[in-house]
Amino acid sequence: xxxxxxxxxxxxxxxxxxxxxxxxxxxxxxxxxxxxxxxxxxxxxxxxxxxxxxxxxxxxxxxxxxxxxxxxxxxxxxxxxxxxxxxxxxxxxxxxxxxxxxxxxxxxxxxxxxxxxxxxxxxxxxxxxxxxxxxxxxxxxxxxxxxxxxxxxxxxxxxxxxxxxxxxxxxxxxxxxxxxxxxxxxxxxxxxxxxxxxxxxxxxxxxxxxxxxxxxxxxxxxxxxxxxxxxxxxxxxxxxxxxxxxxxxxxxxxxxxxxxxxxxxxxxxxxxxxxxxxxxxxxxxxxxxxxxxxxxxxxxxxxxxxxxxxxxxxxxxxxxxxxxxxxxxxxxxxxxxxxxxxxxxxxxxxxxxxxxxxxxxxxx
Numbered sequence: 001x002x003x004x005x006x007x008x009x010x011x012x013x014x015x016x017x018x019x020x021x022x023x024x025x026x027x028x029x030x031x032x033x034x035x036x037x038x039x040x041x042x043x044x045x046x047x048x049x050x051x052x053x054x055x056x057x058x059x060x061x062x063x064x065x066x067x068x069x070x071x072x073x074x075x076x077x078x079x080x081x082x083x084x085x086x087x088x089x090x091x092x093x094x095x096x097x098x099x100x101x102x103x104x105x106x107x108x109x110x111x112x113x114x115x116x117x118x119x120x121x122x123x124x125x126x127x128x129x130x131x132x133x134x135x136x137x138x139x140x141x142x143x144x145x146x147x148x149x150x151x152x153x154x155x156x157x158x159x160x161x162x163x164x165x166x167x168x169x170x171x172x173x174x175x176x177x178x179x180x181x182x183x184x185x186x187x188x189x190x191x192x193x194x195x196x197x198x199x200x201x202x203x204x205x206x207x208x209x210x211x212x213x214x215x216x217x218x219x220x221x222x223x224x225x226x227x228x229x230x231x232x233x234x235x236x237x238x239x240x241x242x243x244x245x246x247x248x249x250x251x252x253x254x255x256x257x258x259x260x261x262x263x264x265x266x267x268x269x270x271x272x273x274x275x276x277x278x279x280x281x282x283x284x285x286x287x288x289x290x291x292x293x294x295x296x297x298x299x300x301x302x303x304x305x306x307x308x309x310x311x312x313x314x315x316x317x318x319x320x321x322x323x324x325x326x327x328x329x330x331x332x333x334x335x336x337x338x339x340x341x342x343x344x345x346x347x348x349x350x351x352x353x354x355x356x357x358x359x360x361x362x363x364x
Contacts (some may be wrong), residue, residue, distance in 0.1 A: 001196055002053070002058075004057070004058045004060040004062070004063035004064065005063060006062075007053070007057060007063065007151075008063070008170070008361065010053075010306070011050070011054075011141075011147055012147075012357065012358055012361055014046070014185070015138065015141045015142050015354055015357075016142075016354055016355070016358055018043070018046065018138055018141075019138060019142060019350050020348060020351070021074060021350055021355045022135060022138060022347065023347035023348070023350060024347075025038075026343035026344065026346050026347035026350075027343060027344050027347055028343075029343055030341045030342065030343030030344045031340070031341060031342075031343065032343075032361075033132070033342070033343045034131070034174050034334070034335075034337060034342065034348075035131075036131065037131050038131060038132050038134070038135060039131070039133055039134045040134045040341065041133070043134035043135075043137065043138065044134065047118060047122060047137060050118065050141075051111070051114050051115050051118050051119070051136045052111070054114055054147075054150055054151060055107070055110050055112075055113070055114035055115065056107050056110070056111055057110065057151060057296075059071040059106065064151040064152060065148070065151065065152030065153070066152050066153060066154070067110070067151055067152065067154070067269070070097075070106075070154065070155075071106050073097065074097060074100075074101055074109060075106065077097060077098050077101035078101045079090045084097075084098035084099075089192050090155065090189065090190055090192060091189055092186065092189035092190050093155050093158070093159075093189075093191065097109065097191075100112065110154070110246030113154050113158055114150055114154075116158050116161065116213055117149070117150050117154065117157050117158050117161050118150065118161075120158075120162060120164065120165050121137065121140050121159035121161050121164055122137050122163075123165055123168075124161075124164045124165045124167065124168045124327070125137050125140070125327070125330075127165075127168035127169070128167075128168050128290065128294075128327065128331060128335075129330065129331060129334045129335055131334075132330075132334040132335075135334060135350075136326075136327070136330045136331075137331070137351065138350070138354075139326040139327075139329060139353060140326040140327070140330075142321065142326070142354035142357055143322070143325055143326040143353070143357065144269065144325075144351050144356060144357045144360060145318075145319050145323065145325075146326075146357075147320045149319060149323070153316065153319065155190060155191050156191045156193065156194075156316070156319060157323070158190055158191075159186075159187040159188070159190035159191035159193075159194045160187070160191075160194060160197070160320070160323035161323075162183045162184070162186050162187035162194075162321070163183070163184065163187045163194055163197050163198060163316065163323070164323065164327060165183050165326075166179075166180040166181075166187070166198075166201070167180075167184035167201060167293065167294060167297065169183065170201065170205060170293070171205075171289060171290050171293055184198045184201075193320060194320070196301055196304060196320045197255075197297060197301045197320050197321070197324070200296075200297045200300035200301045201293070201297045203296075203300060204292075204293050204296035204297045204300065205293065207234070207296075208292060208296070208297065210281055210282075210292065210295075211298060213276065213296050213299050214274070214299065216299075216300070216303055217274065217299050217300075217302065217303045217306070219303075220303035220304070220306040220307050221267070221306055223307050224306050224307045224308075224309050224310065237327070245355055248338060254339060263309055265317065266309070266343070267306065267309065269356065270302050270305070270321070270322070270325075272329065272353075273295070273298060273325060273328040273329045274295075274298075274302070276329065276332060276333075277291075277295040277299075277328070277332070279338075280332045280336060281295075282339060284338055286332075286336050286337075286338065288332075288335070288336055291331050291335070291336065292331055292332070294324065294328045294331055295328055296328040297324065298321055298324045298328045301320050301321035301324070302318075302321035302322075304317075304320075304321075305317050305318045305320065305321055326353070329349070329353065333345075333346045333349060334346070335336070
């Protein structure tokens with residue numbers, strides 16, 4: 001229905017407008033918003049519209065990246081020139097695609113994947129941040145990588161949404177932990193690179209020394225600076241994602257990723273939830289077990305990306321921590337009493353968070 005060129009501008013301007021409205025609301029209810037139920041049916045309508053419009057997007061490689069490659073594979077399945085491979089490393093996504101090809105067109109398939117990608121995140125927000133779930137989903141919409149992994153790296157995006165939901169279950173009782181295990185298995189079967197955040201989640205469940213985890217993140221910066229190439233070779237030999245291995249070792253992709261090298265801008269972006277976590281845990285001495293799980297998982301996963309920051313397409317590896325970014329940022333702001341007049345500060349942080357994504361679009 002719409003030109004492919006109009007999708008991202010419509011998304012970013014609408015998200016920015018909603019963030020402005022929320023910022024005004026937070027200023028008016030600065031001292032009470034943590035105790036109130038601030039969920040809005042209007043935001044749920046926005047979520048549904050986003051799913052429908054983006055899910056039914058045109059097949060365009062220029063504006064939507066790998067959408068065109070997934071569409072080509074889908075057309076081949078429909079024409080019986082390609083077949084479901086049960087031995088595929090990401091067998092569940094292959095099965096989903098081949099099954100959908102039997103009874104729906106490619107736009108129906110993209111709509112289904114988009115619904116899974118967004119609604120799983122919304123479900124996790126509702127479980128983790130019940131009184132402010134719709135505000136939390138705006139943090140997610142405003143994240144730098146959100147739109148890209150709903151239209152470009154859709155397999156990775158869908159898998160990581162299952163991991164986010166698993167994070168909301170794993171601190172519960174035995175039944176919830178079993179659900180978390182099933183969700184992790186589904187995520188891994190869709191995209192095996194999720195082995196990294198799943199492993200970091202498991203470590204965070206058993207190892208809870210925040211100072212040591214912070215030290216590991218700072219040490220990863222030093223490792224990246226002095227031994228980045230050596231670390232790239234180690235990771236490429238692990239073989240947990242063939243395409244990622246190619247990005248790490250093949251220099252032919254360098255001209256496709258702006259400013260290849262040590263990305264201080266992305267490092268600073270990644271550090272924002274980590275700095276907030278330092279303030280909450282060490283300065284304000286607020287200890288919340290769910291928050292510590294989210295924070296530790298994010299820091300550990302991000303540390304591995306920092307060690308690979310010089311690689312071509314390291315942004316694909318970055319997403320294995322960045323998919324948690326808005327949740328790790330939003331959780332303490334919307335759940336924990338950190339400051340007086342907290343609403344005003346939350347509004348400012350939300351605007352800065354969305355404006356970063358907006359400015360990166362303007363810059364790009």
